[in-house]
Ligand code: SF4
């Protein structure tokens with residue numbers, strides 16, 4: 001069996017480590033390119049949301065490289081993600097691809113279901129091996145998140161453009177190659193030192209912008225036109241509302257162990273503006289915006305895929321939030337036709353606006 | 363205290379108005395329905411919503427605004443779920459919030475939260491809370507609710523018998539002015555058909571009620587098809603058990619009530635021998651429909667004998683003439699591919 005799965009930011013590093021520690025061959029989809037995007041949008045429904053299209057592109061390129069099994073998450077609605085697996089399977093079957101698709105449904109509080117589904121992929125294994133694999137995967141995921149967070153803080157202060165990103169990429173490589181949690185930790189520490197060493201003093205005053213929106217769009221630099229890097233290089237400190245490890249704790253771990261309560265905080269924060277769950281990340285988008293405004297950030301950017309239902313609701317309500325809390329908000333709706341230059345122009349204009357309103361406030 | 367409650371003639375008005383009207387009138391309130399969708403309404407809806415919103419949601423806003431000033435409350439339910447473990451559309455879950463932010467000048471929004479995804483208890487409580495706004499007598503509320511449920515039952519039967527929602531409402535005296543539009547889809551073939559000897563084409567029509575039954579958004583598709591001498595079967599006319607059986611063919615259960623209905627009806631229509639053509643109408647950039655269409659297209663691609671299948675996408679720029687031409691072309695294809 002040669003396993004593959006869709007890409008999401010740097011998640012593949014952790015995913016690969018996890019499955020390989022369980023003795024499974026993994027064939028990763030190559031890093032997304034224009035070709036991925038055009039393959040994906042060619043074979044997907046026109047109004048499907050962008051993540052689905054990019055996933056399809058990933059699968060096709062991974063199948064070309066010899067993968068024969070795809071793992072994908074399922075879901076119970078209300079948003080489309082829950083049906084991704086089924087639609088993707090039918091699309092690929094319609095293209096006469098030869099593969100097996102395993103859709104992992106959310107456990108909804110039943111540990112036995114998780115175990116059964118994992119067995120289907122992995123086959124029986126001693127429990128210690130599971131624990132070791134999970135430990136390795138998790139340590140990679142957590143270290144990557146730490147490094148990503150650090151990169152966002154450091155970029156505006158780098159000595160010359162691109163140095164932080166360069167050091168960050170190098171650190172990622174080391175984490176990818178690390179074989180034990182211990183090696184991962186030391187790779188991450190080295191990476192942090194390297195990234196800090198290419199920066200000037202970090203305490204001078206820079207504008208701060210928060211990024212909110214749909215998970216895939218926030219986490220995948222390829223589809224959001226590397227918004228974090230670009231903002232950082234314009235001298236902006238970026239705060240990101242979603243980190244994969246937090247997301248997994250909130251949506252996977254707490255779904256397996258239902259005794260752990262899910263956080264109510266987003267609902268509290270969003271309540272004056274949006275008082276009901278709307279699927280996807282709609283409530284969180286509003287909540288993070290409110291939170292950022294309260295923290296005194298200088299602006300918020302929402303990134304959403306075209307036709308994304310929860311984000312449309314949020315987008316519709318954000319102007320009110322922006323007005324009432326006095327924080328500039330911009331929405332970037334992106335699809336397969338979005339161009340890097342177009343996004344860059346809008347980012348520059350927004351950063352100018354943010355700088356101006358900052359000066360006005362002082 | 364007597365109040366006027368305004369009902370926007372949009373979204374799921376077409377399914378649930380009879381029940382709510384009965385409910386509120388039993389509690390001594392008056393109900394007022396906004397007029398038919400017009401260009402001006404759509405424009406006023408477009409003005410206050412984000413570009414990315416779908417046409418039906420924009421139209422809903424237009425209807426709400428046309429009611430403001432005339433009613434004490436405007437009815438904008440938060441429709442989360444009308445059956446276990448299924449939803450309708452995320453956009454309907456956030457509708458009252460959107461309306462509140464977009465439409466200024468409404469006196470009050472009446473937004474009961476309809477959520478039956480876990481059980482019906484929460485729903486019963488919500489109905490009670492809504493009733494309490496108008497009376498303190500719990501017996502009155504539960505009587506009103508029973509009456510409403512009965513009305514709903516009768517109404518659904520009429521829909522299954524082949525009446526369009528507005529027709530059924532008129533028949534039940536729930537809708538004051540009998541509308542001439544959407545004059546229904548009764549199965550009776552026009553008399554001259556017999557003389558010619560040809561069986562009229564039967565077209566299976568798929569689409570959200572607020573599109574196909576709205577003369578403006580749906581471009582009068584029902585009347586048009588009828589004038590072109592085709593008989594129409596909509597998904598509302600199929601027995602629910604059959605729809606469920608067909609929809610169960612999907613390996614993964616579709617967790618949108620309306621989506622599952624569309625899929626089940628679509629699978630049925632795509633079987634050779636049921637209808638002569640399957641026509642889907644959907645809104646530009648509609649989330650759920652993008653997936654349902656794909657599932658139907660895949661099914662159509664797999665089948666040996668193909669039933670003609672076409673999707674018409676409507677948005678604020680769709681012109682009647684274009685739709686008309688496409689319908690004619692579609693009926694041509696259906697005519698040619700009909701067996702024997
Ligand atoms: S949240 Fe948006 S992107 Fe995600 S499945 Fe739903 S519509 Fe698609």
Ligand code: SF4
Nearest residue numbers: 416451453645648649
């Ligand atoms: S189902 Fe489609 S048309 Fe209806 S509200 Fe949702 S997105 Fe709009």
